[in-house]
Amino acid sequence: MTRPGLFLAASTDTSYEIDMALTADMLAVGAARHLPADPDGTRVSERIRHQLAQADPCAGSRHGEFFPYEQARRAIGGLLPQDTPILIVDNICPSSLYSVDLGVKHLLDGAVDVAFCGGVSSHGPLRQIYFSEMGTLSSSGEVRAFDSAADGTVFSEGAALVTLKRLSDALRDHDTVLAVLAGFGAASDGKSKAIFAPSQEGQVRAMIRARSVNDVPGDQVAWVLGHGTATHVGDATELRSIAAAHPGGTPWVTGNKPMLGHSGMACGAVSLIQAALGLHRSTIPRQPNHTTLPDYARSLSVRVPSAPVRLEKSMTDGRAPFVGVFACGLGGINGYQLLISPDAGEYKVRSSPSSLCDELVLVRWSALLPGRPDDDVVAARMSGGEAGAEAFRFERPYPVPPFEKSLIPPKVAAQLDMSQLLVVELVNRLGASEPGRGLLWDGLEERTGIFGAHYGLTQSAVDSTLRCLGSGIARSLDGADARAAADYLREHRSSTNLIGPYSLVGRMSSTALGWVANRRDLHGPTMMVDTGPASGLAVLHAASCYLRRGDIDLALVMAWSAGPLEQSAQSLGLSPQEVAEGAYAVALARPETARARGWPVLARVRTELSADPDAANWGEKPSYLAGDGLAAVLRSIFEGKLPHCFSSMAGPTINVLPPS
Structure with missing residues (x-):
């Protein structure tokens, strides 16, 4: 019997559904405290909640129903056995790459026979408020990653999953194998100038660690799918990191956020899918919304394709080319996954270091x-x-x-x-x-x-969510209920912090x-x-x-x-x-x-x-x-x-x- 496992990147901090349900939970209880009890014995908070649900369907549910583990457990119903093990990880943007790494480790340990790995985010309006305060949103409404005209990112909602199996099992089962995972590198920035500022040192460390799993030379990595948020500091740090971490090579660098937006917890898996399909088709896609490299990047050993490029051994002196997928996030966390074509039979790879002990x-x-x-x-x-x-x-x-x-x-x-x-x-x-x-x-x-x-949730998440979304959803109330909700929101705002640059990091x-x-x-x-x-x-x-x-x-x-x-x-x-x-x-x-x-x-x-x-x-x-x-x-x-x-x-x- 095949033993599945689900390794998912998700967070209470990237869920529109939790935001709305939590706001309704808080508003219903808080407004009820400012109202007399109903004479017929009906709970005032439930009456208010029913009205709030007219504004948004999520407001009709308790916020705990949308917690990642509960959502995942419901999602596998009828698809996977109910005793399927689930691990939910939260490493911000690289999270789904870490979920893939956990899937790899459990496959090689023999704990599962098939691993479903990926991530999900449903940002909603709250993230726009936070990132606007941090100055990272695109003023043009376009994502122009690695381009001289880059002016910020655009967030999107999304989910992405990949199916992993041991290569021997996939070949036995006659599966279509898109790519072979060839080493993962995980690293924290350590000391840096700010908790939300990217660090070249940390990024290079992750990339070198991924290469070290199979001693892959820097010039054998032909294509890197980057994080590519189109922020000035983010892109500059990343391009310098890619050049420094692949000595002797000039990899092609692309990103998919110009097409799909920044899907948060899912973005690593999204890039992994694109990389695997590119390997399968032997093609590096062109970079959308790209005209010219920024001045600082023109001296770096990187290239950005303006048209599709054939991915072949001639790029790497007759050796099988590797492809890298990189993601980084707030808090200084980095992840880099290498892939190689399953047809590169002359190059045997390890997907992860060998196990050293059981205890x-x-x-x-x-x-x-x-x-x-x-x-x-x-x-x-x-x-x-x-x-x-x-x-x-x-x-x-x-x-x-x-x-x-x-x-x-x-x-x-x-x-x-x-x-x-x-x-x-x-x-x-x-x-x-x-x-x-x-x-x-x-x-x-x-x-x-x-x-x-x-x-x-954290207390800061509860407070900032209600502060940002409370007034909007309260518009569905009227009369005494509306006045009670307004009183409660004024009371709440007087005792909580304004939204600022550290609000997202802080929650x-x-x-x-x-x-x-x-x-x-x-x-x-x-x-x-x-x-x-x-x-x-x-x-x-x-x-x-x-x-x-x-x-x-x-x-x-x-x-x-x-x-x-x-x-x-x-x-x-x-x-x-x-x-x-x-x-x-x-x-x-x-x-x-x-x-x-x-x-x-x-x-x-x-x-x-x-x-x-x-x-x-x-x-x-x-x-x-x-x-x-x-x-x-x-x-x-x-x-x-x-x-x-x-x-x-x-x-x-x-x-x-x-x-x-």
């Missing part, structure tokens, strides 16, 4: 909980069967951490969501130097990856990981996971995939609950009193790395994508949402109840074993 070790942990108890106190409480902290909520407003803990300037930190501040403060605890030692990652900065799990949960990489100068991949309530287990598994294959040497793995707990609890059918705020973190490594560094081993860890029906029930009371998985693993260690198996209904499975 990993947990070498350090920390927690940041309300009241800020020390880790010793947290461990003592949890080993006794209690919650990690007595308090369930952080103070409001969440205090900006001192600069020495966050390394973020206070004026910038004040514009960020509390979850981002929570994460950078937690990493400061996790990586703290010990007597005679430096920071945990000292000497491993180049190969330290950062993985996070967060369920649902996205995935950017929390970008801040860690940026401030700590770490250069491995970052990956956010939002796979429903089991996200804490899923992020452990995702980090393990990169450690086992040697992509990284150290994984900082975090999961947290912070912000709009009322909305998060509602989406899970819980009361707000059953949900707590807090964050947990662990450090994972391969056993040989731990021995070489002298790290004490707290537990051994094995992970699998599939579910284990015999795993014991787990969960925390109160629930830390995405943090429950990490909290449960740590509790088993503190209580000495090892080995212990944790699993969700559709996977993954985490086996926690004694240190030796």
Whole structure:
């Protein structure tokens, strides 16, 4: 029986449906508080919601119904088995390339037989507001990528999926093979001038890492499908990166956003499809909306085609040509995927580095909980069967951490969501130097990856969405309901921040990981996971995939609950009193790395994508949402109840074993 898996790039931050449903959720409840109860006993909020649904169909549903994992689980109904494992990743624009890389790793591990990988975004008007504030939208309404007349990008909605199989299986099944995946490179920018500014160093690092999987010479990459947003800084950085990362070559460079717009989480998969079709047809398409290269690019070893170009071995001195697909995003994350024709039989390639081990070790942990108890106190409480902290909520407003803990300037930190501040403060605890030692990652900065799990929305997302969209949808109300809604919106606006350049960066949960990489100068991949309530287990598994294959040497793995707990609890059918705020973190490594560094081993860890029906029930009371998985693993260690198996209904499975 064929075992499928779905690896999807999606986010609560790129969904028009969530935006509208959330606005209706907030407006219905908020306006009802300004109105007397209906004499017939009808819930005022439900009456208001019914009216709001007349303005937009999405307003008739609860926003939790549109969360990525719930959408994906519904989408496979009748198409794939209901126990199909699903991993949802959020790496901003390169996300769907990372979803492909996860699919490759699971295929080569034998965890699945067919991997459906890609991404989806439905931006809606809210993204236009954010990116307008950042000055990245095209004033002409055209995307002129890599052109001297480029003046910004245009966003679009879209979804893209590719089907991956092991080459031997595809040939056995007589499938049409469009391309062979020939190495992926993942990298964070590390320190750069701004969290939303692209970095040539980070981009080149990702491209070289992809080439290193098969030792591909720079001049054997004939065509690069670039990110090509048509912003001045973005295009300039990218063209310089492509030229620097492919020494000896002069690759053709194209982008598809002039035709399709910027499809956000889907854009990497969109480019992968175009690259695969180009390989299949031996043709590089012309670049639309392109007349001349910018002045700075004319001295670079790159070319932009004004007409279709035949893709053939003569371009690469008789060797099979490779094609690269690149994407980068806010928070300094980069991804580069190489492909080659399946007809290049003389050039055997690996799609991913070989697996180095099956078992990993947990070498350090920390927690940041309300009241800020020390880790010793947290461990003592949890080993006794209690919650990690007595308090369930952080103070409001969440205090900006001192600069020495966050390394973020206070004026910038004040514009960020509390979850981002929570994460950078937690990493400061996790990586703290010990007597005679430096920071945990000292000497491993180049190969330290950062993985996070967060369920649902951030508080900044809730606040900015209502601020931007509330008045528009409230126009469907009249009379006393309209006046109550106006009163509620005025009240809300008086207590929330205006939309500014940091609003988008400040609201996205995935950017929390970008801040860690940026401030700590770490250069491995970052990956956010939002796979429903089991996200804490899923992020452990995702980090393990990169450690086992040697992509990284150290994984900082975090999961947290912070912000709009009322909305998060509602989406899970819980009361707000059953949900707590807090964050947990662990450090994972391969056993040989731990021995070489002298790290004490707290537990051994094995992970699998599939579910284990015999795993014991787990969960925390109160629930830390995405943090429950990490909290449960740590509790088993503190209580000495090892080995212990944790699993969700559709996977993954985490086996926690004694240190030796």
